[in-house]
Amino acid sequence: MTTHIDPGLRTEFAGEVILPRDSGYDEARALFNGMIDRRPAVIAQCANTDDVARALGFARERGLEVSVRGGGHGVAGKALVDGGLVVDLRMLHSVTVDPDARTARVGGGAVMADLDRATAEYGLATTGGRVSTTGVGGFVLGGGSGWLERKFGLACDNLVSVESVTADGRHVRASEEENPDLFWALHGGGGNFGVATSFTMRLHPLATLGLAMLLWPPEAGPDVVPAFRDFMEAAPDEIGGGSEYMIAPPADFVPDDLAGRLALGIVVTCVGTEPEMRAMIEPMMRHGHAGGILAEMPYPAVQCMDDDQSGLRNYWSAQHVRKLPDEAVARYCALADDMIVPSASRHTLFPLGGAVANGPSGYPIPWREDPWVVHPLALWDDPADDVRAKAWVRDVRTSMERWSTGSLYLNFIGDEGAERVREGWGDENMRRLADVKRRYDPDNVFRHNQNIEPAA
Template identity: 60%
Template sequence: MPSRMLHDSALNDLRKGFTGEILTPDDPAYEETRPVFNAMIDRFPAVITLPRNEAEVARAIEYGRLEGLQIAVRGGGHSVAGNSISDGLVVDLRHLNSVTVDPGARTVRVGGGATIADLDRATQPYALATTGGRVSTTGVGGFVLGGGSGWLERAFGLACDNLLAVELVTAHGDLVRATGHNNSELFWALHGGGGNFGVATSLTLRLHPLPALTTALLMWPPDAGPEVARAYRDFIDAAPDQVGGGLIYLMGGEEPFVPEDLVGKLACVALITYTGQEAQARDVMAPMLGLGHTGELLAQMPYAQVQSMLDDPPGYRNYWSAEHLDTFPDEAVDLFCARADDMVMPSPSQHVLFPQGGAVGRDADLYPLPWRSAAWTVHPFGLWSDPADDARAKEWARDLRNDMKPWASGAVYLNFIGQEGRDRVVAGFGPENYRRLAAVKAEYDPDNVFRLNHNIHPAA
């Protein structure tokens, strides 16, 4: 039988009783469904499936294996490496986006296709929250399973620290539930191992009381950066765990609190979050409030609103990387600030320093996330529109990483990077953890069906 006839026959079998959409390049909805967040990634899947339940996820995987198609799993489509799309089969989870809150138990069950915005808006009416990503359109599944760094991490831990259960469809189509007491080795692996072990169709997360969140955006001209960065470093070193945020060089937007001379210009911004009332927050933030900033937004605001403050529209080309620093001395401060040059950075990139510590650094050996013991994270977040800037953007990110190497821990949060080679994947987990993860991979995905990710090779 010719291969094309076999393909048509198998696809027709898949369509029977499939309640979600199955799209091929001839379908009108194919082009609007295909794009992912990073405009550098432009692939054309043979088939896009949009299942509505776990059984349909399993059927899609079975079809992809039968046809020998590379399988990509799409949650929010934010993988900077383009792991959310392949030229083969895409299992697009956007219909599995339900969010169910149990306020009494302080838990939330989140569908594998839900976004951070879906999660935050569902928990907010109950004055409850958990650590979410810093961009509201990010998919919850990939974010949590990769570790989950966000504004509230110093207070509430990483997102995966709050993971209570995962329901997973394996490469063989089995539905597996992993908790601390059931399939516990798989559960351990899902704290950072990403999508290597199957398709997460739902995740249950712990929630924390969040009756108030105060956020400050303080702005300075870029030449004030070294002084501000030193002050910010010292401020964080003395700050309670309720304080989070980051020091960010970015382009000033057309907002009422942005000084006219910084609109459309590079600015140095301290974003400070505080899990409490504004009056207490002002006292805690006093060292930063006295530095003569020229732009200010400081108010209690809903967490869901804070989560979308730095959202960037889709359609930009993206290149991200990261280094985790054990210390951030004056020499590192100067090098960091020197790379915030609008003649070097592609626009509208963000040049970011995140503090860790607090709850992030506790139980650092519990899960395969060695980067969490570092004090700081430097995150060049490249965004631009002109393909002619591709080489410049990558060079800027790599130069910043090289500048920071003397103080770097060597580990890396894999959600922050694209494809940077095998050594960086191992550095994301640590060598011993990687070997243990490879054994879990061999049990649940021995054929490496789920390989379009920061891939863990199955142990022999």
């Protein structure tokens, strides 16, 4: 492979440079979303921060567009750019835990499994994504919503510092004391300001997590989902979870007549022991579930439970909604009827609140006080189902729009236009973010993302 590498980038490059003619090219450009088929001119797999600066300089000298790859899990596939250069961070996946300070230094290419397993050795954790394959970088920079958020806050609320390389090759550290304007922007502003090569995250004591997954046939939804709504609105911060229409797996806790069919699942997580969880979820146990599990599990194991096969076709969206009236709940339930069955698709309803709503109010996260998120995820394998799958996701989004809060967690959606991006930050935050963008990326080099254009 190395004999074909452009010497302008190969010189002193510690990682791997992969070109379209190289044997590992197709594997290196594969993303979680199998619908994405982009062909970069160069994939620069960086082994250290100097590699990142060299790759950016190479792209600048040759006029190549740049994208940044962390976990490669983003549904829009913005980690790749046709004909451009990919700054691939996957070699930078190390996690170093300081158990006394309760912090972890996380490489920019780490995924949640890397972080969760490293911190679990010390009985510590922080808010992570709901699947283990999510890249830590994009997750945190976008805000970071996960199972632990009601107790420990959003992922970005636990951000201590970020080390980045800017478009012109500078190494910049952002914290409350250093470059505080950039630190503010990195709490939800995404990958607009540089290549984040490492994060220092605040950790919390957590060895195990109480978990309940209760299953019903889908027709029980109009009775069960309102009960879940009422349960969560009264729940303490230790309780998290979600409602999820899904295809029930062939597992011991799934009744034979539900396995492989559409089912309603209610997930309840508890930062506490199994007995504490059982006492708290007693109101949901009154509704005659058909199957399920109640257990106390290591947090990394919980994080793996919703992992999906990489390479499926993916299309997602979301709608943040106000307090759910019965009419909205009924509409949410009815929309499950058009899911592709069988498939890995899910039709979810997540509660926020708790430490999310009570967290720092100054960051560019206008959805912090939103109580609920409807999040349809279509995952399928047959291209013949493309039109149907996308139509279902769009129908969910538009059908729930009448109850919308007008704000949005951008990590949950793909390419949905400038107005939806504006919902993700709000007008006032957009103006301030554009000013920060002008300072750190005035030429909008980092534009393959949910983009913020630099202020004029």
